[in-house]
Amino acid sequence: MSDHLLVERNGAIATVVLNKPQAHNAISIDMYRDLPAIMAELDADKDVKVVVLRGAGQKSFASGADISEFEQERSDAAKAKNYNAHVAAAEQAIENVSKPTIAMIHGYCIGGGAGLAMACDIRFADERAKFAITPAKLGLVYSLESSKRVVDLAGPSRAKWILMSGQQIQAERALQLGLFDELFPVEELEKATYEFAELITTRAQFSVRAGKVMVQKVVAGQVRDDEATTDLRNSSFDTEDFAEGVRSFLEKRPPRFEWS
Template identity: 75%
Template sequence: MTEHATATQAAEPADRTEDLLVTQEGGVATLTLNRERSRNAINIGMYRALPDLLRTLDADPDVKVVIIRGAGDKSFASGADIKEFEQERSDATKAKNYNEKVAAAEHAIEEMSKPTIAMIHGFCIGGGAGLALSCDIRFADTNAKFAITPAKLGLVYSLESTKRVVDLAGPSRAKWILMSGLQIQAQRALELGLFDELLAPEELETYTYEFAATVASRAQFSVRAGKVMVGKVTTGQVADDQATLDLRNSSFDTVDFAEGVRSFMEKRPPVFTWTGADG
């Protein structure tokens, strides 16, 4: 893949980091947590840089799907960088500021209009799990290990982060995960709904990128609207309102709807062109 951008454009020098890399091939962008020597532990600079970087990807009409992964094949992310905690979380005021940066990074992933896929090799622990759970889909290898560890550090998981666990695993299993802080093996994480697919380590990358390319080839208005609809369901909406009716009905005015019908009638693959750039 060709290098597309790096996370070195944040507003302040303190927010700059070489620890986030973005590459792009076709409509698929890859955001890599680039600290392989520390098992891709997430430092405060990475948390600070993620929102602007993700907003840039979301605004790029050439990007249709974003894959988030860790450098190498041993770890997605081993957690937040605990070596920073004595400095960055040494009192309630500093901890509040740190927690806000973490929440902003997770929100930026969750609130992207485009699909996000976490590709999980190996360790997906603590803050790494937080980022992965913020993605729309999680594919993992059979060596993956998942854990959410506040109970091992004397911390409290946020309500929004807790909801993501409950949405996937259910309330009692979420309690088991949060109360124990135990590492969950890949097969069990799949059974709990924390992972969506489980692949051999040598197959994970190919499968993930082929799936991303498939999604990128679909009608993007439909893809993004589907994400909106699922989001509304998970926040408790159970019936259409005017916004969801308008969203559904507006699809009939897109160039992709016309192309989808035309290609079906002509018995050929569709060529979808809607990117959202024109509103």
């Protein structure tokens, strides 16, 4: 695994750290290459219920892809095809984890960093955070999948503005556009993020993950229940968590969900 990716575990919460603070956590091809295996491992770990993605320190989530590698790794279309495949695989790996994912965003969330953050389910940022998608500044073309994530969050017209301008968007405006979900003072972001992650770990995990599936299907264009979504909903009534949820409500106590 790349030395620039760290995995930390604290109870049911795992944190993946982009660990290049000396370069504002710029993402190297090795980091992109290693992220799918890391996310697969955390997804398979029954002790993990929530995954937090963050940058090292408080200056940057990630300042983008490591441009110092471009001459070597993206110097022509053939090399770029390989590089872009690793980027897409990393973003898809984050997006497809069955468990909730939260991007904790300090400071810069630019380019490739924005791509990883948008692949997460939820984005919490500090009040000085800056968001930008910058292919228009580099003569590049953003992928369809990544572009769709911008559209899903901000809408078509605003997505065009974001992609065409490449401008940095201040935290408050990013919140208004739907790019961030919550803003916190710099010194409170970490506490707020992990408190929310801890809250999710106390909920019925079957319900949490099924909710993620349902939203993904809606975003993909499904508007009516089919056999798969109906079966998913109905199967919840056979879970021990459903029985515990009812028991705890009747007994007027907090539930103790155990499914993982």
